[in-house]
Amino acid sequence: ETKGGVRNLYVLPFGGKPRKLTDGVASFFHGWSADGSMLLFTRGRAGAADFFSVPSAGGPERRLTGDTLHDGPEYSPDGKAIYFDSARSGSSQIWRMTADGTGAIQITDDGMQNQSPHVSPDGNYVAWLQLRPGGGTGVQDAAIQLLSVKDGVIRTWMNFQGNRGSFTMPVWGDKNHLALVSYQMLPAKDNGATQ
Numbered sequence: 001e002t003k004g005g006v007r008n009l010y011v012l013p014f015g016g017k018p019r020k021l022t023d024g025v026a027s028f029f030h031g032w033s034a035d036g037s038m039l040l041f042t043r044g045r046a047g048a049a050d051f052f053s054v055p056s057a058g059g060p061e062r063r064l065t066g067d068t069l070h071d072g073p074e075y076s077p078d079g080k081a082i083y084f085d086s087a088r089s090g091s092s093q094i095w096r097m098t099a100d101g102t103g104a105i106q107i108t109d110d111g112m113q114n115q116s117p118h119v120s121p122d123g124n125y126v127a128w129l130q131l132r133p134g135g136g137t138g139v140q141d142a143a144i145q146l147l148s149v150k151d152g153v154i155r156t157w158m159n160f161q162g163n164r165g166s167f168t169m170p171v172w173g174d175k176n177h178l179a180l181v182s183y184q185m186l187p188a189k190d191n192g193a194t195q
Helices: none
Strands: 028-032 038-045 048-055 070-075 081-086 093-098 113-119 125-131 140-148 154-162 172-174
Touching: 028 070, 038 070, 048 070, 070 113, 081 113, 093 113, 125 154
Parallel strands: none
Antiparallel strands: 028 038, 038 048, 070 081, 081 093, 113 125, 125 140, 140 154
């Protein structure tokens, strides 16, 4: 709901009435825990927000971070971890913490801007958007990076033209398919015309 700039989270059961979960402070939904019991949300603005969780059945919110340098939180499928991007180390990098907000560890440290991590449905991979530092917010050279959780190997999955909006929505269709928005021009079709 947006009313005078205030955004709250609601749960709408099928055939039921909306149930308000947050109150009065701008809240931005980011995801459900796999068991459906918790919602993960941010307060603040992109790159300068803190994370909170709230039971989907209603109840008290729990603040998970307190240094307002974060965005893009997402639960792992087992609900034990949250992957996110943070500038707490000086530039936007990928981090992981336990679901209660403790034990944060930095996953990337490569001099690039790494953001919007998304965990595969089976929990085996984490994909994120990588941009060059200083590239601004416009369309630019971008890449999707892929972490194998099992062995910690990170590889480039795809290079393309994009921006932060290219990889912010839920991106995994299943454990083998990712979706993204690319701004690359496709080659013109040859319609058989002679020049």
